[in-house]
């Protein structure tokens with residue numbers, strides 16, 4: 001028995017309120033659906049069918065969403081109590097995987113900051129290894145990391161001397177106002193390194209004088225003329241070795257490895273999942289730590305104690321042997337004051353996490369997950385070579401090259417039963433789904449100080465593109481033979497499976513959003529009423545509509561506020577839901593269709609992390625960034641124009657005939673609500689002159705398409 005606990009959990013009291021709410025709202029939804037079916041039988045029309053479909057999908061997604069609220073669990077860790085169960089020298093090894101894929105979209109200096117921030121963890125250095133996976137196969141990245149390894153010798157002791165919380169040099173130097181000699185000197189050194197690397201990336205090459213040691217010449221000799229990012233041999237470089245390399249005050253340093261797995265155009269590489277699986281194998285040959293952390297190159301550590309927080313779950317007599325991973329919810333540092341694009345994902349990172357935690361485990365979010373290695377290699381038949389010799393023996397390195405080769409996975413279960421799962425663009429949620437089906441658990445660890453902080457896109461189109469990729473990936477999983485609705489229901493707690501169902505089917509939001517963005521509006525132009533009148537008796541169909549709308553929207557508002565957000569942020573979040581519903585969601589359904597018909601292949605298109613000064617400036621001002629022509633922006637613009645026309649014409653109907661207000665009220669309300677939400681779009685079309693305004697061609701195209709929609713509608717009437 002422990003004297004003091006390492007971690008505690010308690011059920012959230014809000015669950016009773018949530019359960020009651022779900023019950024009442026469900027009854028109201030059933031009544032509404034009953035009305036729809038009656039309408040369909042007694043007065044069938046296109047609109048009745050459309051509205052029924054919209055409300056069925058809404059009800060499905062709303063119902064699955066409730067699963068997150070029925071049994072939330074809040075957890076806490078007590079790393080100060082760790083001494084009861086292990087001395088520092090008994091801590092397990094920790095391997096950290098950082099992925100990067102393109103030095104031009106993911107500037108190496110950013111990746112270096114990620115790596116340095118975890119290299120400087122408060123963890124015994126002989127137990128810590130960082131593996132950088134470079135899917136871009138770039139000399140520039142390797143060059144940058146050779147520089148970083150030199151800088152690390154100064155940076156690590158500095159972090160520990162000053163007991164920094166913030167161990168990404170970029171963030172530290174940006175925020176630190178102290179002027180002591182050490183800081184000044186180190187800052188100079190950092191800026192110099194940054195300039196050298198930036199210069200190399202801008203020119204696409206580095207100064208040959210900087211690689212005139214035997215060792216570096218040998219390393220770069222791998223880049224022969226035929227070497228491209230899609231076709232090249234494995235490159236593994238040991239940049240720091242912990243029984244050999246010392247920092248400037250003579251302490252051993254953690255390991256740092258550079259790995260670029262073999263690529264060959266004729267072999268699928270499985271994007272990030274493939275990179276992570278290579279890292280699992282390479283690390284098992286080199287260091288084989290029982291726990292590994294995966295990190296994206298745009299996420300840096302914000303708390304050097306994070307590994308200790310994690311150990312609270314993996315060590316001690318109360319540790320769950322079936323615990324597969326500990327997930328730190330993603331937090332972002334580049335979000336503006338009002339979170340214009342709802343990029344913070346407040347509900348997903350604060351509510352859904354604890355909600356799933358009470359049902360069997362939170363999802364893996366791609367970054368910030370500490371895994372028990374065993375959970376991912378459970379079904380490995382051929383026993384993995386385990387390191388029992390110093391790392392750089394020829395044997396280890398040869399073996400590491402072998403397991404990083406692109407044919408290694410041929411005829412194996414990698415990506416299927418072993419490692420991160422293939423077959424979708426969202427390897428993260430899909431992998432955790434499989435682990436949960438196999439009976440593994442996971443927990444959310446969300447200390448007050450965020451463990452990691454990362455980047456989100458700050459231009460609307462980048463954001464929509466990222467969402468498009470995510471929701472397309474989710475559909476791939478949702479509609480596979482491992483669907484949470486069928487396979488999941490069989491192998492996991494049904495409520496847990498409902499949470500996965502909600503995530504994976506999110507693209508389906510587009511069905512009700514698009515129907516509600518066009519059908520009532522087109523009817524409104526024609527002065528046709530399709531909803532109940534306001535003046536029906538008190539307990540009327542109209543009040544049912546009002547109740548359902550206010551119930552769902554009001555609950556969302558309460559959830560947002562209880563998660564500690566603000567009213568404006570909530571408003572922006574609901575607006576983004578509408579925008580996504582007209583853009584990324586339908587596009588991801590379309591992409592899924594094309595891919596499953598074999599008409600297209602969708603790649604993991606890496607989000608650019610390069611920041612443009614003007615765009616950053618506008619983003620900080622809270623201004624929407626349009627600027628580029630894109631189908632995603634076009635579709636949202638078309639919807640906003642249709643709504644504006646309909647709203648104006650609807651007002652005209654009401655002004656000319658007062659009695660129409662009662663009949664058209666719901667339609668006017670919907671169009672008016674959309675218009676209110678679309679204000680930034682109209683402003684970007686007519687009032688702005690900066691580079692982020694709506695491109696004129698997009699405006700013209702959307703007006704034309706809106707007109708065509710009207711014509712088609714009237715001609716078919």
Ligand SMILES: O=c1ccn([C@@H]2O[C@H](COP(=O)(O)OP(=O)(O)O[C@H]3O[C@H](CO)[C@@H](O)[C@H](O)[C@H]3O)[C@@H](O)[C@H]2O)c(=O)[nH]1
Pocket residue numbers: 099100101102106133135270271272275295296297298365366367425426427428429466470604605606607608
């Ligand atoms: O072929 C590839 C493609 C991507 N990456 C890396 O994957 C990470 C995520 O890529 P990014 O473009 O930043 O995608 P995001 O949409 O921001 O990533 C979110 O969504 C992904 C897919 O669900 C998850 O893997 C991520 O962890 C999660 O942060 C980055 O470190 C990339 O370098 C690779 O290593 N190889």
Ligand SMILES: [Mn+2]
Pocket residue numbers: 296298455607
């Ligand atoms: Mn990212």
